[in-house]
Amino acid sequence: MSNSGEGGPGxxxxxxxxxxxxxxxxxxxxxxxxxxGLDLEVPQGEFxxxxxxSGSGKTTLLNLIGGLDRPTRGSVAIGGDRLESMxxxxxxxxxxxxxxLVFQFYNLxxxxxxxRNVELPLLLTHMSGAERRRHVAVALEVVGLSHRxxxxxxxxxxxxxxxxxxxRAIVSDPTLLLCDExxxxxxxxxxxxxxxxxxxxxxxxxxxxxxxxxxPHASARATRTVHLDxxxxxxxxxA
Amino acid sequence: xxxxxxxxxxxxxFNLRTIPQRRGAALAAIVGIAGVVAVLVGVLSxxxxxRAAMTITGPDDIAIVLRASADTEMTSGLSREExxxxxxxxxxxxxxxxxxxxxxxxxMINLPKRSTGTDANVPLRGVQRAASAIRGDMxxxxxxxxxxxxNEVIVGAGAARAFAGLDLGHTIKVGQSQWKVVxxxxxxxxxxxxxxWTDAAVLQPAYQRGDSFQSLYARLxxxxxxxxxxxxxTTDPRLKVKVVRQxxxxxxxxxxxxxxxxxxxxxxxxxxxxxxxxxxxNTMYSAVADRTREIATLRALGFGAAPVIISIMLESLVLxxxxxxxxxxxxxxxxxxxxxxxxxxxxxxxxxxxxxxxPQLLVMAVVWAAVIGxxxxxxxxxxxxxxxxxxxxxxx
Numbered sequence: 001m002s003n004s005g006e007g008g009p010g011x012x013x014x015x016x017x018x019x020x021x022x023x024x025x026x027x028x029x030x031x032x033x034x035x036x037g038l039d040l041e042v043p044q045g046e047f048x049x050x051x052x053x054s055g056s057g058k059t060t061l062l063n064l065i066g067g068l069d070r071p072t073r074g075s076v077a078i079g080g081d082r083l084e085s086m087x088x089x090x091x092x093x094x095x096x097x098x099x100x101l102v103f104q105f106y107n108l109x110x111x112x113x114x115x116r117n118v119e120l121p122l123l124l125t126h127m128s129g130a131e132r133r134r135h136v137a138v139a140l141e142v143v144g145l146s147h148r149x150x151x152x153x154x155x156x157x158x159x160x161x162x163x164x165x166x167x168r169a170i171v172s173d174p175t176l177l178l179c180d181e182x183x184x185x186x187x188x189x190x191x192x193x194x195x196x197x198x199x200x201x202x203x204x205x206x207x208x209x210x211x212x213x214x215x216p217h218a219s220a221r222a223t224r225t226v227h228l229d230x231x232x233x234x235x236x237x238x239a
Numbered sequence: 240x241x242x243x244x245x246x247x248x249x250x251x252x253f254n255l256r257t258i259p260q261r262r263g264a265a266l267a268a269i270v271g272i273a274g275v276v277a278v279l280v281g282v283l284s285x286x287x288x289x290r291a292a293m294t295i296t297g298p299d300d301i302a303i304v305l306r307a308s309a310d311t312e313m314t315s316g317l318s319r320e321e322x323x324x325x326x327x328x329x330x331x332x333x334x335x336x337x338x339x340x341x342x343x344x345x346x347m348i349n350l351p352k353r354s355t356g357t358d359a360n361v362p363l364r365g366v367q368r369a370a371s372a373i374r375g376d377m378x379x380x381x382x383x384x385x386x387x388x389x390n391e392v393i394v395g396a397g398a399a400r401a402f403a404g405l406d407l408g409h410t411i412k413v414g415q416s417q418w419k420v421v422x423x424x425x426x427x428x429x430x431x432x433x434x435x436w437t438d439a440a441v442l443q444p445a446y447q448r449g450d451s452f453q454s455l456y457a458r459l460x461x462x463x464x465x466x467x468x469x470x471x472x473t474t475d476p477r478l479k480v481k482v483v484r485q486x487x488x489x490x491x492x493x494x495x496x497x498x499x500x501x502x503x504x505x506x507x508x509x510x511x512x513x514x515x516x517x518x519x520x521n522t523m524y525s526a527v528a529d530r531t532r533e534i535a536t537l538r539a540l541g542f543g544a545a546p547v548i549i550s551i552m553l554e555s556l557v558l559x560x561x562x563x564x565x566x567x568x569x570x571x572x573x574x575x576x577x578x579x580x581x582x583x584x585x586x587x588x589x590x591x592x593x594x595x596x597x598p599q600l601l602v603m604a605v606v607w608a609a610v611i612g613x614x615x616x617x618x619x620x621x622x623x624x625x626x627x628x629x630x631x632x633x634x635x
Binding site for chain 1: 242245246249253256257532533536537538539540541542543544627628629632633
């Protein structure tokens with residue numbers, strides 16, 4: 001694979017290719033093998049759910065795909081960009097351009113308004129202030145929160161905060177959306193609204209989404225579900 | 240570059256806006272740095288004030304002649320014949336009454352300090368008629384000048400403030416005689432303001448000095464005349480004298496105490512700065528710890544390590560500059576103009592002076608505060624930049 005894939009899919013439509021990845025952590029003298037020779041391919045436009053028990057390596061795999069962590073062995077390539085060979089600086093720039101992240105606990109900056117939170121990824125682009133404001137307005141409209149743009153996170157419900165988080169994730173039009181338990185902190189109704197939103201982003205906007213979840217109700221919304229157990233894929237289930 | 244700067248600005252803005260959430264630690268750091276700056280400026284303002292009291296302003300055209308082996312007026316001695324030869328030397332300016340030269344006596348008298356009541360050495364200078372014209376900046380602000388031949392003195396404004404019994408109209412005992420204070424003078428804030436002046440001809444018999452003097456002050460035709468004046472005196476076989484400019488003479492006489500005060504000041508300030516540095520470090524470490532998840536979120540979104548480091552250092556810098564400004568203000572209002580007197584160990588005389596919080600001191604204070612802030616922010620900033628993003632995202 002080359003390093004010049006610019007985040008687009010390969011000739012066979014594969015956007016994410018995880019190839020023989022190990023990830024080992026050290027706790028004192030103890031070695032903890034979280035991922036063990038894992039292979040995974042995700043085509044562009046797929047909505048993939050990653051399921052598995054706690055400690056199975058779901059979030060670790062998501063972090064590797066998002067360039068937030070590096071494999072101990074093996075390769076992670078997104079559209080031809082091999083992440084393990086990138087410097088930390090280049091990886092940060094790559095993340096800014098190609099990855100939208102949605103967190104379980106939203107991870108909004110409490111001192112910034114919803115609009116300012118959504119604007120953050122655009123500060124890493126060369127957009128003018130007017131362009132940034134226009135993109136923020138569109139992103140907030142997509143998640144249905146235009147009327148809450150100037151509200152601070154503490155004044156928003158959990159569901160609204162997660163919508164802001166999703167708006168922040170999509171505002172720079174990334175190649176890939178990575179969602180780590182996006183409904184894990186929400187009640188069923190708010191969770192369903194978030195899942196509706198993710199489904200719409202996948203179906204209507206063609207976003208490739210990888211979602212870590214414990215919840216079969218959530219994974220049912222995905223186009224494919226893979227199960228992890230003890231650091232390896234144990235089962236694949238198309239929706 | 241613009242992109243990078245906007246990253247720095249965004250993260251810095253975020254950091255600064257979280258300060259109210261950490262107001263206790265931030266306030267402790269600000270107060271700590273303010274204390275360092277206030278003490279540093281306060282102590283150094285003593286040295287600055289002393290230096291100012293020993294400095295003359297205006298053209299550098301006053302020369303002092305001493306015996307060749309003397310370092311101070313106290314250890315010098317000149318005969319009347321020698322002072323006549325000196326006054327006739329080339330390069331001395333002339334007034335309506337002849338050369339602007341004053342042969343002078345310099346003795347110490349004991350007077351109680353107003354502040355403590357303890358005795359201190361106060362310089363009493365016997366001068367000739369031209370003394371005021373030579374100094375140039377002498378002004379009688381109360382009363383009148385002494386009359387030649389009478390037991391009368393005029394008192395420098397600094398000495399009048401610092402020592403008891405020097406009020407206008409009072410009488411002081413010098414040797415076996417009573418002397419009346421007939422005037423108060425200012426001398427541009429210089430060392431003369433710590434002195435008492437009288438007629439040299441009256442002072443000589445009071446101290447059994449015969450017809451001798453200790454120094455000769457001369458105003459030169461111009462600052463450039465100094466070399467020819469000096470050459471004329473030092474090559475005259477009848478004279479064994481040294482010739483120095485007054486500015487250099489006073490500066491040399493103040494070096495010991497100024498250096499001592501500065502050393503003490505910097506030592507105390509360095510110790511306090513160490514404490515303040517730990518305060519700043521603690522504040523910024525806790526700031527980083529409190530924001531671990533937010534910093535990791537920014538890093539995850541693609542913000543670089545360098546903007547995070549710079550923004551945290553800028554935050555620390557802002558806090559320290561607030562502390563520096565606060566400390567400078569406290570030092571200025573508490574110390575600037577505060578009058579005191581101290582002994583000049585090189586002349587064993589009391590010098591009255593006012594603490595001087597100068598612009599240079601304030602700039603130095605800000606620099607100290609900035610250094611404390613930057614060092615205090617550096618290590619926490621490095622820690623923030625090295626946070627493992629994946630695990631830090633779940634903290635909090």
